[in-house]
Amino acid sequence: MQLFRAVILRLLTTAVTLSGVAVIVFVVIRVVPGNPIAMMLPPGATDEDVARLTALYGLDKSIFRQFLIWAGGVLQGDFGTSITTRQPVLGLVLGRLPATLELSVMALVIATVIGGFAALTGTRLRGTRSEAAIDVANGMALSVPDFLWGLVLILLFGVLWPVFHISGRVTPSIDLPFTTNFYLIESLVRLRPDLWWDIVSHMLLPALALAIPLAAIIGQVLKQSLKETMHLDYVTLSRTKGYSETHVITREALPNAVLPALTLVGVQFTFLIGGTVIIERLFSYEGLGNMAIDAVINRDLPLIQGIVILFAVIFTGVNLIVDLAYAALNPRLRHG
Amino acid sequence: MRNLSARVRGAPDRLLRDVSLSVAPGEVRGLVGESGAGKSMIGKAVLGILPRAVEVLSGEILLEGTDLLRLAPADRRRRIGATCALIPQDPLTALNPSRRIGPQMTDRLIDILGWSRTKAQDRARDLLAEVQITDPDRVLRQYPHELSGGMRQRVLIAAAFAAEPKLIVADEPTTALDVTVQKEVLRLIAGMQARHGTALLFVTHDLGVVSKVCQSLTVLYGGLVVENTTLRDFFPAPAHPYARALLAATPKYTDPGSSLVPVPQAVLDGVQAQVVAADRGWRNG
Ligand SMILES: Nc1ncnc2c1ncn2[C@@H]1O[C@H](COP(=O)(O)OP(=O)(O)O)[C@@H](O)[C@H]1O
Ligand SMILES: [Mg+2]
Numbered sequence: 001m002q003l004f005r006a007v008i009l010r011l012l013t014t015a016v017t018l019s020g021v022a023v024i025v026f027v028v029i030r031v032v033p034g035n036p037i038a039m040m041l042p043p044g045a046t047d048e049d050v051a052r053l054t055a056l057y058g059l060d061k062s063i064f065r066q067f068l069i070w071a072g073g074v075l076q077g078d079f080g081t082s083i084t085t086r087q088p089v090l091g092l093v094l095g096r097l098p099a100t101l102e103l104s105v106m107a108l109v110i111a112t113v114i115g116g117f118a119a120l121t122g123t124r125l126r127g128t129r130s131e132a133a134i135d136v137a138n139g140m141a142l143s144v145p146d147f148l149w150g151l152v153l154i155l156l157f158g159v160l161w162p163v164f165h166i167s168g169r170v171t172p173s174i175d176l177p178f179t180t181n182f183y184l185i186e187s188l189v190r191l192r193p194d195l196w197w198d199i200v201s202h203m204l205l206p207a208l209a210l211a212i213p214l215a216a217i218i219g220q221v222l223k224q225s226l227k228e229t230m231h232l233d234y235v236t237l238s239r240t241k242g243y244s245e246t247h248v249i250t251r252e253a254l255p256n257a258v259l260p261a262l263t264l265v266g267v268q269f270t271f272l273i274g275g276t277v278i279i280e281r282l283f284s285y286e287g288l289g290n291m292a293i294d295a296v297i298n299r300d301l302p303l304i305q306g307i308v309i310l311f312a313v314i315f316t317g318v319n320l321i322v323d324l325a326y327a328a329l330n331p332r333l334r335h336g
Numbered sequence: 337m338r339n340l341s342a343r344v345r346g347a348p349d350r351l352l353r354d355v356s357l358s359v360a361p362g363e364v365r366g367l368v369g370e371s372g373a374g375k376s377m378i379g380k381a382v383l384g385i386l387p388r389a390v391e392v393l394s395g396e397i398l399l400e401g402t403d404l405l406r407l408a409p410a411d412r413r414r415r416i417g418a419t420c421a422l423i424p425q426d427p428l429t430a431l432n433p434s435r436r437i438g439p440q441m442t443d444r445l446i447d448i449l450g451w452s453r454t455k456a457q458d459r460a461r462d463l464l465a466e467v468q469i470t471d472p473d474r475v476l477r478q479y480p481h482e483l484s485g486g487m488r489q490r491v492l493i494a495a496a497f498a499a500e501p502k503l504i505v506a507d508e509p510t511t512a513l514d515v516t517v518q519k520e521v522l523r524l525i526a527g528m529q530a531r532h533g534t535a536l537l538f539v540t541h542d543l544g545v546v547s548k549v550c551q552s553l554t555v556l557y558g559g560l561v562v563e564n565t566t567l568r569d570f571f572p573a574p575a576h577p578y579a580r581a582l583l584a585a586t587p588k589y590t591d592p593g594s595s596l597v598p599v600p601q602a603v604l605d606g607v608q609a610q611v612v613a614a615d616r617g618w619r620n621g
Pocket of ligand 1: 344351369370371372373374375376377378388389391
């Protein structure tokens with residue numbers, strides 16, 4: 001019952017947040033200079049053409065009226081029509097969502113594995129030079145932003161030693177037999193290792209670029225959390241039982257150290273999703289972020305709105321998942 | 337333990353100064369001294385959990401004739417796990433909050449001693465009953481936060497006896513507890529020790545507690561053993577002036593009417609001089 005109430009409350013606050021985001025985006029993109037209609041028409045178009053199209057997309061009305069019309073549509077599941085492609089925004093956006101989700105989750109997995117390994121190794125080797133080396137590597141990974149890592153990776157593994165693809169989501173000449181846009185998942189479900197590898201070798205570099213800074217954060221936060229946990233009496237007690245240091249760290253300390261690190265990693269993961277906008281552009285990866293940049297360049301107002309709302313939904317969703325995971329992992333809350 | 341010396345790495349002075357003491361099978365030895373004297377350090381040395389910053393300089397720690405310090409680290413760890421146990425000071429932090437009581441009691445039996453799961457669980461159940469926990473099966477399934485401090489200390493005591501260790505180190509096992517449960521826990525430890533015939537090194541700063549549960553005691557000052565004696569010899573008349581002063585400073589052993597006597601400065605100076613002399617001998621030898 002308590003959980004039910006918490007979820008309802010959460011959904012209400014989420015609705016308020018999303019409305020706020022919608023209003024701000026709606027107003028901002030209409031206030032900044034740039035006319036989407038003028039940009040889509042050929043150079044010889046008359047003023048009449050412009051006026052006609054402006055009226056067609058409802059851009060001649062006041063911002064307030066435009067918003068009411070748009071919001072009314074959204075409530076019925078209609079996010080409007082993209083000005084540049086003349087297709088429904090919802091379909092366009094949902095079509096790109098899987099690409100970005102797969103990329104983000106892959107980056108999160110890579111970051112967790114690398115960061116977790118760094119934290120555990122650093123804890124195991126604490127007080128030695130190896131620990132210092134790990135700390136230095138962590139600091140370096142953290143002080144370079146994801147898009148610069150993207151450039152470095154393109155130079156290393158796309159130019160100097162071209163083993164991975166640096167552009168696109170899949171080799172264009174391949175005929176995909178897929179029914180969804182979750183290429184990575186579908187290639188696995190359909191047991192097509194050839195396609196799977198083609199997709200992975202396209203995703204790996206952008207995912208790695210996104211993952212490196214997050215891996216450093218996970219490594220740092222988890223290691224700090226482990227360090228505090230390692231001083232606790234139950235860890236010492238476990239040592240006197242005859243267990244090895246590795247066992248003590250992974251079985252006794254780690255489960256308790258993960259919890260405080262989890263919230264921060266959740267927040268950082270939303271930053272990672274934000275990072276996909278530039279990384280997808282850099283690697284010409286056909287996801288939401290790349291679409292967002294095109295939409296902004298073309299002043300495709302309905303499309304920008306749709307994408308921003310979807311990103312906002314993803315962010316709040318991630319936060320919700322983190323909170324639920326926290327509750328699920330904490331025995332105090334589980335059996336409260 | 338023979339002539340054990342230890343210091344903080346790189347420090348000029350020793351933390352433990354040629355400490356020698358022994359605990360016979362079935363014996364309870366009290367280890368007393370003021371805070372910072374190095375009592376816990378001795379317990380940690382025996383259990384192989386000295387802080388990284390502390391190094392053993394010389395001496396040996398003999399367990400059934402084997403010098404633990406000469407064993408390879410992994411062997412020493414397993415040997416200690418199989419034959420020694422710790423009753424920790426603070427029951428609130430000595431149990432892992434994310435693991436159930438059952439596995440925390442049986443893990444050593446299964447992983448280190450190779451018992452079967454059922455045998456280990458039966459053993460844990462019996463021990464919980466022995467420390468007067470009424471519903472052992474339920475407690476085994478519970479998480480630490482579901483138990484009171486006194487219950488957790490019982491669990492920890494039971495767990496310490498699980499592998500029938502040769503030696504148990506109890507580091508101020510009642511200091512963190514409420515006064516009302518202190519006595520009960522003390523009686524529990526003494527009773528368990530007597531039934532199982534375990535050697536017990538009882539670390540405390542309270543001579544009153546020593547008089548109740550110990551047969552012999554070691555008085556420590558500044559990492560130096562000041563007196564190593566039996567209870568029978570100690571209580572009428574401690575040999576060392578510092579030990580005598582310590583006794584006079586313990587509430588139970590002064591007349592109710594008289595005020596407590598703090599350890600006189602002259603006595604402190606005397607024992608400090610002894611420490612300095614020991615160090616001089618150590619530096620020159
Ligand atoms: N981790 C550590 N590193 C260095 N010195 C320590 C450490 N822990 C304790 N000491 C020092 O060792 C001495 C003995 O401490 P301890 O054995 O805990 O005393 P007590 O007799 O109160 O149990 C103290 O002077 C303390 O300052
Ligand atoms: Mg102590």
